[in-house]
Amino acid sequence: MxxxxxxxxxxxxxxxxxxxxxxxxxxxxxxxxxxxxxxxxxxxxxxxxxxxxxxxxxxxxxxxxxxxxxxxxxxxxxxxxxxxxxxxxxxxxxxxKLKEQPTIDILVDKLKRLHYRDFLPVHGKGTGRYGLSLEHYLSIPQNSSKEADFMGIELKTKHGKSLQTLFSRVPSRYLACKDKNQMLDKFGYFDKKRERQALYTSFNNTSDSLGFYLSAQKEKIVVNKKKIKVLEYDDGVLADALLSKHNETAYVSVSTQRLKNGKTGCRFDQLLYCKTPSLFRFMHMAKDGNVYLDFTLSEKEGRVKDHGFLWRVPQDAIGDLYLSTQLIDLH
Incomplete structure (x- = not known):
């Protein structure tokens, strides 16, 4: 045959x-x-x-x-x-007659088996390496679309005390410039080390070293630089970003350890299962300084690189965003 x-x-x-x-x-x-x-x-x-x-x-x-x-x-x-x-x-x-399981139970069972295997080699590089490792060991395709990662559940990894990225969205409109290229040219700085124009910064409702800060107003969030209104986000854009990828989200805590071969190993220890994010809560978090926006722009030889307008929150404030949360131990 x-x-x-x-x-x-x-x-x-x-x-x-x-x-x-x-x-x-x-x-x-x-x-x-x-x-x-x-x-x-x-x-x-x-x-x-x-x-x-x-x-x-x-x-x-x-x-x-x-x-x-x-x-x-x-x-x-x-x-x-x-x-x-x-x-x-x-x-x-x-x-x-295989019994059906809630999707979160399927995910938790898989994560418990991964935890049982202890520290596993990290896959990928950079800030997203733990997320890539999680997707690798769960045997799911890498996902850069607007769809959730695992059977309708968005997956996020938590490691250390760094801010947790929620989503990336372009502004609803620019106010002090035409577009991101002009914003970089007007409000950026020259990076001597890399010999390029750049605009890398992270800020909340308090001014950063460049003078940028967030102002949560009725039905929108405005990005200001000192007294200049630079750009703004309508609440509808923010609500869509929250609901499209975070209606059901699992934040997986990661611990690390050096393996015998000298490389870094990761272990998945805990899961914070969150459902139904609230725009109302998001706006209040922004007013309280628990929402950050990152600019990640650079230009060299006439070409502008943009790694996204990243909206982030402190890890200990994640639960404040959702109407329902559950902490699950994977031991």
Whole structure:
């Protein structure tokens, strides 16, 4: 049989059964060996390679992920699967009467298994490395869209005492300039070390060293530089940013430790589960100095780089933003 022929019902059933046996073992914290499973399946169904079974397992993960059901650790969902596979998976679920779980419980179970593995190598670099590591170990695709990360839940990592980024949004309108390019030229400074025009700063309702500060007013937040109104955000823009990505958010606390190989390891210890952010609370937090805006602009050789207008809050103030919060220990 050629390897590019459609999978037979027998091959599909074998893959589905083996997948759920693997998932069941993982959920019981039992040791598993995916490679050995693929080899065994391939030795029985010789028309399919071990790699083919691995990819089929990822297809099964995709079916389960789309249905918001538990899926196996270490098997990133991969779409573009045949219809017969989805039918087989759903039929298996019906026959075995697998209990449905709230999405947050699926996430917590996965995080508890990750915590059980202790400190894991950090993936990625820069300020987003712990978030990338979390997505890697949860086996979910990296997400830069407006959609939430995990089955409708937005994921954020917390480490140290740095400010927590909520979202990035362009201003509703510029007031003292035409656009971000002109703002950089007018209000920026020359970075001698990197030989470029730059505007990097973080400020709340108190003036920073450059004179920028936030002013929460009725139905908008204004960015001022001393007595000059630079730009503003309508409350509708802020509400959309909060609700589109933060209607349901899990803030995962990360601790770090040096591994034996000298590299940094991370462990996921605690989860703050938050639901229903309040624009009213956000505006009051801004008035109280618990909301920050970061500018991240630079220009060199006529090209302006923008890493986003980042809205951030202190980590100990995150819960104040939401109508419902729950602290979950992952030990």
């Amino acid at each position: 050629k390897r590019n022929t459609p999978w037979t019902e027998k091959e599909i059933q074998a893959a589905v059964t083996a997948y759920f046996e693997l998932l069941n073992s993982q959920q019981k914290f039992e040791p598993t060996n995916k490679s050995a499973i693929y080899r065994k399946l391939s030795s029985i169904h010789t028309a399919r390679s071990t790699k083919a079974f691995e990819l089929k397992f990822q297809n099964i993960s995709a079916v389960l992920y789309e249905e918001k059901l538990p899926y196996a650790d270490g098997l990133r969902p991969m779409g573009n699967y045949q219809a017969a596979l989805k039918i087989a998976v759903l039929d298996y679920l019906k026959r075995t």
